[in-house]
Amino acid sequence: MALMRPMESMRSDLSRIFDEMDRLMEPFLGSRHPEVREHIQGYWFPAVDVMENGDEIVVKASIPGFKPEDVNIEVDDRTLLIAGTGGEERQEEKADGDVRYLRREIVSGQFFRKVSLPVEVLADKAKADFKNGVVTVRLPKTPQSKRHKIRIH
Numbered sequence: 001m002a003l004m005r006p007m008e009s010m011r012s013d014l015s016r017i018f019d020e021m022d023r024l025m026e027p028f029l030g031s032r033h034p035e036v037r038e039h040i041q042g043y044w045f046p047a048v049d050v051m052e053n054g055d056e057i058v059v060k061a062s063i064p065g066f067k068p069e070d071v072n073i074e075v076d077d078r079t080l081l082i083a084g085t086g087g088e089e090r091q092e093e094k095a096d097g098d099v100r101y102l103r104r105e106i107v108s109g110q111f112f113r114k115v116s117l118p119v120e121v122l123a124d125k126a127k128a129d130f131k132n133g134v135v136t137v138r139l140p141k142t143p144q145s146k147r148h149k150i151r152i153h
Helices: 004-031
Strands: 048-053 056-062 071-076 079-084 112-116 127-131 134-140
Touching: 048 112, 056 079, 071 134, 079 134
Parallel strands: none
Antiparallel strands: 048 056, 056 134, 071 079, 079 112, 127 134
């Protein structure tokens, strides 16, 4: 049993590393994924949290300045796409007169984020809500993707 903890820890570390690699590579996938190619120029990529919560996967994306009707959410196979489509996109503020930006970190314009899901989900049972600039998508796992505990007899 002592070996299980280090193995779980290593698996968790590797999972985080692969998730970070996926996040870093998403902007460059356009050349291999035509459905993403059109989104590369002029779009920003919101921060997301992906959690496993019992029987579901929960994805939260921070998209301040958008209204629920401006957000498009799609699930295809084991991929979730959250995009700012339709409605008015946020306008980038222009510096007036003698004002010059010393730092500029607030993003504007349309957005998209593609998230690889760790397990298969029931896309037709997914639900989303929007509160305080954060969209939360709840994706129930398929029965075969749920973790089963096996008792030793």
